[in-house]
C-alpha cells in the first residue's frame with residue numbers, strides 16, 4: 001500500500017492551507033462539509049493525525065473518529081430534519097476512496113430521496129455556509 005501523502009487535499013485543509021466549512025473540531029478530530037454533497041448537510045469526519053485509510057489509522061484514532069461521526073449523525077437528524085443517516089468510509093481506489101486521508105462520510109437522508117452520485121455537483125458557497133452553521137450549532141447543542 002502507498003504511504004501517506006501529506007500533500008493530499010484534506011491534509012491541506014487540516015493545516016489551514018485551504019478553507020473548509022468546519023462543523024466540529026477537538027484535539028484529535030476535525031469535521032467539515034463535503035463541497036460536492038450527496039445530500040444536503042453531507043459532512044466528513046477526519047482524524048487530525050495522518051492516516052491514509054483504515055489500514056494505517058491507529059485503533060484509538062479510528063474509534064475516536066467513529067465517536068465523532070456518531071455525534072455528527074445525531075446532530076444531522078435534527079439540523080436537517082432527516083429520516084435517517086448514511087455513514088460511508090472508503091479504503092483505497094478499489095474501495096471507492098478518492099482522497100487519501102481517512103474520512104467518514106455522514107450523509108443525512110430523507111425517505112424516498114436517493115443520494116446524488118459522488119462528486120456530481122459543487123454546492124453553492126452560500127448553501128454550504130448556511131448548512132455548516134446549522135450543523136455546527138446542532139453538534140454544539142448535542
Ligand code: 5GP
Nearest residue numbers: 009020033034035036090096097098099119
Ligand atoms: P472518498 O475519498 O471517500 O471517495 O471521497 C472524497 C470526498 O471528498 C468526496 O465526497 C468529494 O466530494 C469530497 N471532496 C473532494 N474535494 C474536496 C474539497 O476540496 N473540499 C471538501 N470539503 N470536500 C472535497
